[in-house]
Amino acid sequence: MRRNKQIDIKRALALASTLNFLCSCANACLLPFLTLYFRQLGLTPVMTGIIMGAKHLITLVWSPVASFLSKHYNKRRVVINGSLVCSAAVALLLLLIPHTDVRTQGVSCNISNLSSAPVQSTLTSNQTVSSFQPQTSPTTNHTKDLVSQPGVTFAAETLVYTKSPLVATSKPALDLKTDDKSLAHTGTLSQANISIVVNKSFSKPTISSSIFYPATSSSAVVVQKRSNLKNEEMQRRKTSEEGGQFDFLGRLKAMDPQHQLFFLVLIIVSVWEFVSAPLQWTADDGLYDYLDFADATDRYSSTGLWGLLGAACGVGGAGLLVSQLHCLIVDQTPRSAVHFYCYAGLATLALPAAACLPLYLNKKRNRANGFLKAMQLVQGSPRALLCAATTVLVSVAVSSVDNFLLWQMQDHGSNELHMGLSLSLGLLSQAAFPLLAARVSKLLSPGRLLVVGAATLGLQCLYYSFLWGPWAALVAQMLSCFSIGALWWAVKVQCKDVAIPGAEKSVRRVYSALTLHLGSGLGSIAGGFVVQRFGLTWQFRGVAVGLMVWCMCLLLLQWKAPRQRRINYSRLLTADASEASDSESEQERDWLDKAMEDDDGSNNNYAGWINH
Template sequence: MKRNKQIDIKLALALAGTFNFLCCCARACLLPFLTLYFRQLGLSPAMTGIVMGTKHLITLVWTPVASLLSKHYNKRRAVITGSLVCSAAVALVLLLIPPTDVGARIGNCNKSELSPTQSSGGNLIESSVGPTTTVHPKTNETLGVTTPPDTKSALSRTSVHRLSPDNITTSVNDSLGEPSIGAPIVNQTTNSVAAPVRNKRSTEEATEKTHFDFLGSLKTMDPLHQLFFLILITVSLFESASAPLEWTADDGLYEYLDYADASDRYSSTGVWGLLGAAFGVGGAGLLVSQLSCFIADQTPRSAVHFFCYAAVAVLALPVASYLPLYLNKKRDRANGLLKAMQLVRNSPRALLCAATTLLVGVATSAVDNFLLWQMQDRGSTELHMGMSLALALLSQAAYPLLAGCVSKLLSPGRVLAIGAASLGLQCFYYSFLWGAWAALPAQVLSCFSSGALWWAVKVQCDDVATPGAERSVRRIYTALSVHLGSALGSFVGGLVVQRFGLVWLFIGVAVGLMLWCVCLPVLQWKAPRQRRINYSRLLAADASEASDSESEQERDWLDKAMEDDRGNNNHARRANH
């Protein structure tokens, strides 16, 4: 009784729900818009797919390892705190990576909000056919300099980061051979002048790349590949820092509730994650849409997503310090995952469910990575994007309210097929977007795609798992869908968009899901149905059998004793006679 008085279950659930809300809110402020930021920096679709696929693979491998190490050394709270701090710091470091072109940072801003120099792509020097003039950005005084054709192409690529207003005249004079003041400048196009200009330009470009000396192999690459590898390294560090957070906090909370004999209330904290994600993505989209294109000196408004992530992550630190955690050394997570894999492998219906979740993960990655690209091409702003994604999450969170009615009409296998088909219809709809708000109606289907699908997966986990292994089996399905499937989908999706375009990506995903949904009921019908073992009845049967055997043994002993007693009495009577 003393143990129960020391544990406040309601307070523990409130802290766990608040922490889950804040963590999901922080990730939703940044991750849905991350690929859109990569597009603004200048990454191609194939490069974006490689970055996101690598991110999912790191999570797939590093999450169980980091969670196992934190349990072995009893450092769960330190891992949670370090994950929040380090991920916030790395997210801000990502803002320091320069784009391949300043104009790319403008993104889908309204051009009327930009100044004349910004609307031209961020170049301070404008060139036209024939003689060109250079204008000082502050005094608007014409310098009266005529540039040769070779120099114009070099100057037109000079960005704000590379050229300051004070050295515009010096740079132009240097490229023309430093003429004396007041001397007439003649347009020279001979090879004797063009060669020094090209040499000077190559020298300046080599000087500009000196800040990449810490990555010596990047110096010989073009700017686009330099940008790609810097983003890949930074995103890998970010995911390595944030990946252990979910499993570590989840294991500590479950073992805490299990220690208090309240593990049945563990699932009540899951809905707070969906609500936090909806609040984060909707709030971040609304906030960014109200800002101008640049919130500071050459800082794009899309940087607010990174600041929001860092702020909410820091806000979760006080809650993490009081988060209920418990260490149960008797539980072996490694053996639990291996046992869960064996349970899934030995059940044909569980394997069909695993294949479905893997395909759903591939399709979901196409939506997560490139839906915002499609919406941006149709005129959507961050407001439309945030509201659409928030509606999808709220619709998914509302499915438990309908689960009771749906389970009476459809079996879990049919619900699984309907969920995959609904996702296919969503992808097919995304390929025909026509306006800024066009994606909003399709998001309501998330109730029957993501919500129904994961409900069916949960039922399948309960059917195939032995007592105490439900969470491990569920993590197998999550790893297949959210991480492995999303990684494969990111790699393939980026190549498809690069080669065929966004429209064909969504059409291909929709066709693939529809074909699988046609085959899935037939395969489920052919698969042998394994009867679920009711362990409570089995234990009751064992107890009744044991009691019956004990009573039978007692009867046998008593009958034997009575027979012996009767035999002895008969023998005594015969002796007396």
Template sequence: MKRNKQIDIKRSLALAGTFHFLCCCARGCLLPFLTLYFRQLGLTPAMTGVVMGTKHLISLVWSPAASLLSKHYNKRRMVIIGSLVCSAAAAVALLLVPPAHVGTRAAGCNASDLISGPTQSLAADLLRSSVAPATMTTTSTRTRPENATAPVSTPGLPRPAKTVVDTESAPVPTSKTAPNRHYDDDGSHPRLSEKNASGDPNLAPRTIGSSTAAVRNKRSSFSFFSGSGEKQEETKESRLGFLGSLKVMDPQHQLFFLTLLIVSVWECASAPLDWTADDGLYEYLDLAYAAERYSSTRVWGLLGAACGVGGAGVLVSRLRCLLAYQMPRSAVHFLCYASLAVLALPAAACLPLYLNKKRDRATGLFKAVQLVRGSPLAALCAVTTLLVGAAASAVDNFLLWQMQDHGSGELHMGLSLALAGLSQAAFPLLARRLSKLLSPGRVLVVGAASLGLQCFYYSFLWAPWAALPAQVLSCLSGGALWWAVKVQCAEVATPGAEKSVSRVYGALSLHLGSGLGSLAGGFVVQQFGLTWLFRGAAVGVMAWCVCLPLLQWKAPRQRRINYSRLLAAGASEASDSESEQERDWLEKAMEDDRSNNNCGRRIEN
């Protein structure tokens, strides 16, 4: 007979906590700063919203599907390890995407970055990009800024103006020298000068003539030998399909599609990690009748995220650039993410996992959706989490943009987000007192209202450290809200379906709500600016918080069946009936005994 292996619960929880800490620390190093990196590359707010929304929607669909497939084929550990390796490689591959403008990537390697903020260095690059075309007067092509005096179309988004190269209308000099037009000291009479910027009067004209002739000879020879060069180029692009259409786009749209492709592959690689690891660990603890201790690993995840975002902010603020490869400082976020993902591989290899083939997660999710839909209070909680997820996406995606516009650097951003994570992790210390003061329904309202106040506060930032006080409210907007959701899950779920119901709420908030909020938020910033995005999110959430208590009061109450009380009541009723039967039998026996004794006495007499 094969001896059962003894389960060490403390060791299992320690390994699970280490794994969650490292994974969340890796995400904290990169994901909060990802949209800021997209801004440095040159993506517009609408493009950034589409990329982030696609990321959340892919995770909404692929996470449960990948978890189900890994369970069906019993490949959970392989999926976890492969997800860590592939996500690290995809994140580093995003560094290979070239920026839409030349000056954006060089902004991270200036020696003055430690003194001036990111906005100031970007403004310096804009100034250099606008002055440089004016000094290049000896080139064969003339550059003219497009909408040079017009204001930037996107509020709160400084980016260099596009330059259009006009090669057809540029006059080709016929003489040996290419005179440059200058003005006298009084600025009234123009005069001609044959000197170029370097002072050599013969250098620029010869270069211009030779380069122009070379271009013409190349074009004529290509047309002569091929018959029609333009037709062949069009045929080649049509054969390439998507790559050909991508080639004819402007640099900004090329950047957008390349970024969208890489982020989609990255999310497909990283999405199965959480669900697969959680399923295996939960079933392992459930086998040892310790499933209630599974929630303790969430605190380690919050602490890891706080350490990751704070440590990355401090580290990047102390570096100028990677001197070996002349890469920007933002590359440190990607390298830290990849390093911590690889560091989590030993913990993933030792992570306690169990496969319970009797549990079907697909039917469990469908049953959980039916349970949530069947309860009015649970449905109101689901709508609340959806709206909170949409509003939280505005904070996650564009808060760093708002802070950057007011002079914040990586240090300010990292420490602010770290304070938010620490305050959220500290909520379990206040949960018992808060539960005595407010009901779970009111706690849900307070958590959503706290998020609305945060968004409203973010629209009035005025200094680099101004966002720091509002991060303390994350204790309520994150910790209290999800505590109320957990209580609602316990009230709705049937025995064995608690985790499935919790995942329904998580998918509504973290994936569906964040995806829709990212798409809408990007277009709002594009049209109205960052300030009105936060104010609109605050107004929407606060309006729902006003209506939610009234809807909760009007919703019909469904009393939950307490199975333990039913069993206790059944046992007590059975004991009462048994005692009554015993008492009846005893009384009857005593009466019979009395009657017999009385009969005996009568006979003796």
């Protein structure tokens, strides 16, 4: 009786498109701005890259496993609804993490809006006001040193709110630099911008910035402070060893505040990705099985366009909304928290569509074997392997752009409005390429279009390294139509050429899952180290040079790769039918000949049948 249930394909596609639109809109409200929030917390580029790389690698491993388990136990709807609720709740946990003393604000932020914030100095392009208070946390020195590195420098237009570090310019001050933490808590430092350091071994006083050691200070006091610091360090190590070798919490408490912040953010983001990763795969599998049951799998790809439109609306709308707010909202909460609230609200709004989404469980189709078969198909085609390698390298470049483009724009005076509209324009330009695909395919083959897409992305990255103003990134974002849009269209054509009937979706997932998330994970980690070592500008230039070199190699490899003709299965079926009919007529003729030979008067009859 359940197989006779009426199937409404239009309703299923409408619900799937709505769910895809809302989920993409929710992700776009937060994920593009997530690395900017990490920068505001005070994390270094290396820490940011590791966190984003772990996020992609968790998706790579956990998404197919969770989809298989939900199908095996017939819990797809529970997994979809639970993923929406839990992801919204876990994402809000990031707001509970306290900010460090480093706050990077856009040019639209007014200093008067930050009068109630615990900020002690303001760094601009023309002046620096420094102050020091006895109860300052030791996080200030470490964070300021990280921000002052060449790879993480802020632009002159960007306002950086921080407390001034302790600067030691004389030898006694350098010797006493390790005692700043203990001296700050004992209150032996006086509040002065210019001070004198006195030591018995020096006859003349030495000028030092932001540090004042009283005249009664002597070498004995310094030695006593050092011994106290060593005793505290030994006691802390002893306590950590007593707690056990695998006492993670004890080791976390023994770390400096910035590393504590890093591990705390890494744990929350990992849990967040663990609960949100199964959503897309599980919903797609349920919808595909439902359309496959109704013999309408050709309409499955129509929901992908709504995902791009939802992402464009989400990133543009969130940037516009946040840019209209003050730097601090209720209860000294930074306005960047609005991104998290928008994500949670849209994820909750998608629950009715997820609850009504029609799902079908096809136990006869084994997705695991289909995925392995798809990998074998890609491995057996040289051109498919070149396409996969190109996708990995492009994913590395895209992850670098996604993680640190907003950092580069912020350094040149951009706020959330410029960022949101720029990213929204890029997504709309990417969604517009299918309208030009018919004309472009007549001029360029899919292999050549793959090269054009990678080369255009390299030009975009090179352009990003020369930004000069808030709106400068808009020009490069319009090229996304011929970079990411053209590249993924070429990948889809390659999937159709490689896949056998019924395996198109599995082959597409080999490219979207393995190559995309694998490349993004590796690119995020490597990009963080490059930005930390060489800076944002050289990171974009290095990616551009790497893509250009690969494009030249790709042209040569495509020219050397053997061409494989696509099999026309309709002609094979027609040929099989004709061969079967010929063999059947021959069998009938042999039987007739044998029957007529057995007859006494078969000679005349057989001759007459031949002549006729």
